[in-house]
Amino acid sequence: MSLPAPNLDDRRFQQLVDEAKRYVQQRAPEWTDHNVSDPGVTLIETFAHMVDQLIYRLNRVPERNYLAFLDLLGVRLFPPAAARADVTFWLSAPQPEPVVLRAGTEVTTTRSETEEAVAFATTADLFVVPCELERLVTGAAGGAPADRTDDLFSGRDVPAFAAAPSAGDTMLLGLSSAVPRCAVVIRLDSKVEGIGVDPRQPPLVWEAWDGTGWSPCEVDSDGTGGLNRPGDVVLHVPATHTPSVIAGARAGWLRCRVVEPLSGQPFYSESPTVSAAEAFTIGGTIAAEHAETVLDEVIGESEGVAGQRFPVSRPPVLTDGEPLVVQVSDGTGWQEWSTVEHFGGSAAADRHVVLDATSGEFSFGPAVREPDGAIRHYGAVPPKGAVLRVRRYRTGGGRAGNVARRAISVLRSSVPYVAQVENREAASGGVDGETVEAAKLRGPLALRTQERAVTVADFELIARGAAPAAARVRCVPAADAGPGGAAVRVLVVPGATADTGDELRLEQLVPPREMLATIAASLDARRLVGTRVLVEPPYYQGLTVVARLRASGAAEPARRAALDALYRYLNPLRGGPDGDGWPFGRPVQFGEVHAALAAAPGVSMVEELRMFPADPITGRRGEPVNVLEIAPTALIFSYQHQVTVAEGA
Numbered sequence: 233m234s235l236p237a238p239n240l241d242d243r244r245f246q247q248l249v250d251e252a253k254r255y256v257q258q259r260a261p262e263w264t265d266h267n268v269s270d271p272g273v274t275l276i277e278t279f280a281h282m283v284d285q286l287i288y289r290l291n292r293v294p295e296r297n298y299l300a301f302l303d304l305l306g307v308r309l310f311p312p313a314a315a316r317a318d319v320t321f322w323l324s325a326p327q328p329e330p331v332v333l334r335a336g337t338e339v340t341t342t343r344s345e346t347e348e349a350v351a352f353a354t355t356a357d358l359f360v361v362p363c364e365l366e367r368l369v370t371g372a373a374g375g376a377p378a379d380r381t382d383d384l385f386s387g388r389d390v391p392a393f394a395a396a397p398s399a400g401d402t403m404l405l406g407l408s409s410a411v412p413r414c415a416v417v418i419r420l421d422s423k424v425e426g427i428g429v430d431p432r433q434p435p436l437v438w439e440a441w442d443g444t445g446w447s448p449c450e451v452d453s454d455g456t457g458g459l460n461r462p463g464d465v466v467l468h469v470p471a472t473h474t475p476s477v478i479a480g481a482r483a484g485w486l487r488c489r490v491v492e493p494l495s496g497q498p499f500y501s502e503s504p505t506v507s508a509a510e511a512f513t514i515g516g517t518i519a520a521e522h523a524e525t526v527l528d529e530v531i532g533e534s535e536g537v538a539g540q541r542f543p544v545s546r547p548p549v550l551t552d553g554e555p556l557v558v559q560v561s562d563g564t565g566w567q568e569w570s571t572v573e574h575f576g577g578s579a580a581a582d583r584h585v586v587l588d589a590t591s592g593e594f595s596f597g598p599a600v601r602e603p604d605g606a607i608r609h610y611g612a613v614p615p616k617g618a619v620l621r622v623r624r625y626r627t628g629g630g631r632a633g634n635v636a637r638r639a640i641s642v643l644r645s646s647v648p649y650v651a652q653v654e655n656r657e658a659a660s661g662g663v664d665g666e667t668v669e670a671a672k673l674r675g676p677l678a679l680r681t682q683e684r685a686v687t688v689a690d691f692e693l694i695a696r697g698a699a700p701a702a703a704r705v706r707c708v709p710a711a712d713a714g715p716g717g718a719a720v721r722v723l724v725v726p727g728a729t730a731d732t733g734d735e736l737r738l739e740q741l742v743p744p745r746e747m748l749a750t751i752a753a754s755l756d757a758r759r760l761v762g763t764r765v766l767v768e769p770p771y772y773q774g775l776t777v778v779a780r781l782r783a784s785g786a787a788e789p790a791r792r793a794a795l796d797a798l799y800r801y802l803n804p805l806r807g808g809p810d811g812d813g814w815p816f817g818r819p820v821q822f823g824e825v826h827a828a829l830a831a832a833p834g835v836s837m838v839e840e841l842r843m844f845p846a847d848p849i850t851g852r853r854g855e856p857v858n859v860l861e862i863a864p865t866a867l868i869f870s871y872q873h874q875v876t877v878a879e880g881a
Contacts, residue, residue, distance in 0.1 A: 252276045299668070302675040306574075309671055311548045311589035313700050314523040314626070315633030315662030317352065317655040319640055320415060320468070323360065324651035326512040331360040331649050333518065336525060338644035339653050341635055349642065350635055352520040352659075360414055363407040365511040369479045373400025373490075377479045381406075389422065389505040392459055393490055397500040399435075401490040406483030407511055412473040415515035416486070418465040420456055421508040428501035434458020435493040435500070438465070441485040442472035449486065452656075459488070459504035468517055494850060520640070520655075522633025522662055523550055523626045531594065534560070536616025538599035538609060547592025548665060550626040558585050558594055561619040568623075575610035584611040590665055594622070633662035634729045658729040658740065661701040685758045691765075695722055698754035699747045703727040703805050706770070706816050708865055719763050723770040723816070723865060724751060725804060734799040734806060738848045738869065741804060742769050773862045774846035774871035775802060775820060776853055779829055781877045782837040790834030791877040797832040798825070798875070804867040817864035835877075846871045 253266050253276065266273060319339055323331060335356050343349040368384045371377035372394040380390045393401035405418065429435060436458055439446035447470045455463025467486065475484050493499045524546075532542040549556070559566040560583075569583040575597045578584045586595045597611020614620065640655040666674075674693075685691045691707035699705075704725040726747060728740040752767040759765055777798055783790035801807050801824075808814040809824075822843060829838050845854040848871045862868060 249273075249277055249280045252280060298672070302671065307671055307675045308588070309590045309668070310663075310666035310697070310700055311551060312629035312665040313552060313661055313663040314521045314550050314629040315631075315635070315659040316355075316519055316521045317635070317640065317659035318517050318657060319352065319354065319520045319653060319655050320515055320517045321358065321360070321643075321647070321650050322415070322515040322652040322654070323513075323649050325649070326514060327360070327362055327649055330362065331516075331647075333358040333360070333516070333647055333650070336645075337520075337647065339520060339640050340642045340644050341639045342641055350522060350632055350639075351524070351644065352522050352633070352640060353524060354518050354520045356518060358413060358516045358518040360513055360516040361409055361411050362513050363409050363411050363414075363416065363484065363511055365405060365418075365509055366408050367404070367406025367479070367481050367483050368506070368509065369404040369406065369481075371402050371404070373398050377402075377404065379479050379481070384506065384509060387507060389507045391503040391505050392488070393500070393503040395503055397490055397503050399490050399492045401503075402487050403506075404478060404485055404487040405509070405511060406478070406481055406485055408483065410473045410475045410484035411469050411513055412471045413516050413518060414469050414513045415452065415517065416467050416469055417512055417514050418467065418486075419463075419510045419512075420459065420465065420506055421462040422459070422505045428498050429458050429460065430498050431457025431460045433494075433497055434460075435491050435497060437489050437491055438467050439487050439489060440469050440473045441476050441478070441487075442470065443474045443476060446487065446489075447472055459506075466514070517656075521626075521628075522630070522659065523628035525624060525626050526622070527624050528621055529625070530619060530621045531558075532620050534614035534616060534618040534620060536613060538597060538613050540596045540614075542594050542620055544592040544594075544622060544625060544627075546627045547590065548627065548629070549587060549589045549592045550629055551587070551589050553626055554624075556587060556625055557623050559621050559623050560614045561621075562615070566621075569612075569614075578611040580609040580612065582611050592627075594620075629662060630664045631662050633659055634727060635659045636729050637731045658731065660727055660729070660740075663700040663727075683758055684760070685755055685763075685765075686760060690758075691720060691722055691755060694754055694758055695724070695751045695767075698751045699724070701727055702743065702747060702751070704813055705751075708816075720759075720765045721865060722751065722755065722765060722767045724748060724767060725770065725813075725867070728805060730799075733796050734803050735795075735870070736799075736803070736805070738772060741772060741869070770804075770816065771863060771866040772804070772848060772869040773860070773866045774848040774869050775860055776844045776846045776871050777802075777825060777873045777875075778842045778844065779838060779873075779875045780840040781829065781835050781875060782839055783834050783877050783879050784836040785834055785879070787877040787879045790832070791875050793832040793834050794829050794875045794877065795873055797828045798873045799870050801825070801828040802868050802870045804869060807868075814868045816867060817862060818868075819862060820860040820868055822858040829875075839878075 256263050321333060335354055337354045338351055340349040340351045368380050369377045370380055370392060383390050392403040438449040438451055440449050450468040452466035452468055454465050456465055473484060475482055478485050526546055529544060531544055556571045558569040560569055569585050571587050572584045574586060578597055584597060597609060599607050599609050602608050637658045638654050643650060643653045685694055688707040688709055692705045695705045702724050706723040708721045724743045725741060726743040728736055730736050748767050755765050781794055804814050806813060826838055826841055829835060842856045843860060844856055845860055848869055
C-alpha cells in the first residue's frame with residue numbers, strides 16, 4: 233500500500249484561544265467579559281482558527297515530504313498474513329462410505345459476550361476413508377516378517393513381538409485401504425499382558441508406510457498402556473500414507489515398532505499378545521486458515537487508457553498462496569494477466585498487473601514520455617469496455633487468528649456425520665498489516681541495505697521481511713556461531729500462542745520448515761558470494777525452578793501466581809527484563825528469579841529456591857546452579873517448574 237499522507241485538515245485552536253485571552257488580561261485589563269458571547273472573543277476564535285491551520289500545515293510538511301520520499305523509494309506497507317491450524321473433524325460413528333469435507337468448510341471459535349468468533353476455512357478437500365483390519369504381520373528385529381492373520385482371526389493369542397522383545401521388533405497392521413490424513417482407531421484385546429514397561433511411557437512408536445519409508449503417526453491416545461491391556465489406540469495417519477505390498481499382501485500398512493528406552497525407562501521383559509484386533513476410521517485432519525476466499529469478482533470495466541487502477545471489494549489481499557490472476561474479457565473469452573512486483577521489466581505487449589495487497593488495488597502499466605518525445609508503455613492496456621475480474625483471491629488474516637489449542641470447536645458449515653471439530657495445536661502465522669509508523673522506521677534501513685545482506689542487521693531485516701510470522705530473528709556472526717561450518721547463522725523463533733498463560737511447549741517454538749525455507753531462499757538471493765548461511769531454530773536451554781514459598785493468604789492462588797510469574801519471566805517470546813523475549817545468550821541469575829517470585833501476587837516470602845538446568849527433550853536434569861550460562865545461539869525455556877506454597881501463619 234502507498235504510504236498515506238497526514239490529514240492536513242485536522243484543526244485544533246483551543247490553545248491559541250486561551251493564549252490570546254491571557255494576552256488580553258495583560259494588555260487590556262478593562263476587558264473583563266471573556267465569554268463566547270462577546271464579539272471580541274468571537275474575533276479571537278476566528279483568528280485562532282486561521283493561525284492554527286497555518287501552524288499545523290507548516291509543521292506537517294516535513295513529515296509529508298518524508299512519507300513521499302519513502303513512497304518514491306518503493307517502500308510499501310506489508311499486508312497481513314493469515315494464521316493456519318490443522319483442524320480435526322471427528323465423526324459421530326464409523327461410516328461405511330467416505331465422508332467428504334470440501335475445501336472452504338468453515339469452522340470457528342466459540343463466540344463470547346466480549347469476543348467475536350474467529351472464523352477459519354479449510355484449504356483443501358478432506359476424504360475420511362473407511363477402513364478395516366485385514367492383515368497382521370509380526371517380525372523380530374532383523375528377521376523375516378511372519379503373517380499371523382489366520383492365527384488372529386481364529387482367536388489365538390499372537391505375540392506382538394519376539395519372546396524376549398528388543399528394539400526393532402515390529403507388529404504390522406494391514407488396513408483395507410490407505411487412510412491419509414485420517415484418524416484411525418486400533419482396537420486391541422489380549423489375554424496376556426506385556427510385562428515390565430511403564431504404561432505411561434512405553435518404548436513404542438507408531439508409523440505409516442508412505443511408499444518409500446515409514447513416517448511417524450501422531451498418537452492421540454493409547455488406552456492399552458503400551459499394549460499392556462485391552463483398549464483403543466487412536467492414531468493420526470500422515471498425508472503420505474499409501475497402499476503397498478508387504479509380506480505378499482497389498483494393504484494400507486501401519487506398524488508398531490519397539491524402540492530403545494530412554495535412560496531409566498523400563499523395558500519389556502515379555503512380549504504382549506493380541507487375541508483380537510479391529511480398525512476403523514473415526515475422523516480426519518486438514519489445514520484451515522484464518523481467511524476467506526472470494527471467487528470470480530468483477531472489479532471494473534476498462535477505459536482503454538494506461539495506468540488504470542481497480543480495487544477489490546474486500547481488502548486486504550493475502551499473497552502467500554498461489555499467484556493472483558486478473559482476467560480480462562476480450563469478447564470471446566477471458567485472457568489472464570499475471571501479477572508482477574513492478575513494471576520495470578514489462579514491455580508494451582506484456583499482460584502484467586501490480587497488486588497493492590494492503591489496499592487491494594490492481595494497477596495496470598503506465599505510459600511514460602521518453603526524452604525524444606516518444607510514448608513508452610510499460611505493460612499492455614486492456615481494450616476499452618473490457619470487463620475485468622479476479623478469478624480467486626483470499627482476504628482476512630491478522631493476529632486475531634492465532635488462537636489457542638482446542639479453541640476452534642464450532643462447525644459453521646453443515647457436514648453430515650461430523651460430531652465434533654477441534655484444533656489439536658494452536659494456530660500460528662497470523663500477522664497484522666504493517667502500520668505507517670513501522671514503515672517509517674523500516675524505510676531508512678531498506679535504503680541502507682539496498683536488498684543486500686552484508687551486516688548482521690541486514691540479515692535480520694531481510695529475514696523478517698521474508699517471514700513476517702517469525703516472532704524473533706537473530707543473526708549470529710561467524711565469530712559467535714560456534715562449530716557447524718556456517719559463516720552466518722540466522723536463528724528463527726516462530727510466533728506461538730500458549731495454551732495457558734505464558735506456558736509454552738517446546739514444539740510450539742520450532743519454526744515450520746516452510747518458514748525456514750522461505751527465509752533461506754530470500755537470504756540466498758541477497759547474500760554476498762561466498763557467504764555460507766544456515767537458517768535454523770535456536771537451541772533451547774531448559775531451566776527447572778524448584779521453590780518453596782509462603783503465602784500471605786490462600787496457598788493455591790499464590791502457587792498459580794508464582795508459576796505464572798516464572799513462565800512469564802523465563803519466556804523466549806515475551807519474557808526477560810524488557811518483556812520482549814529473553815535475550816539470546818543472556819545467563820539466568822539466581823537473584824532475578826528470586827525477585828520474580830517475590831513479586832508474584834499473594835507471595836509473602838521465598839523460603840527456598842533452586843535452579844536446575846534441564847534437557848526439555850529427554851527430561852534429564854543437572855545439578856543445581858546459581859547462574860545458568862547459555863550459549864550466544866541459545867534461549868532459555870521453562871521446563872516443568874515445581875512450586876510448593878504454605879499458607880501464612
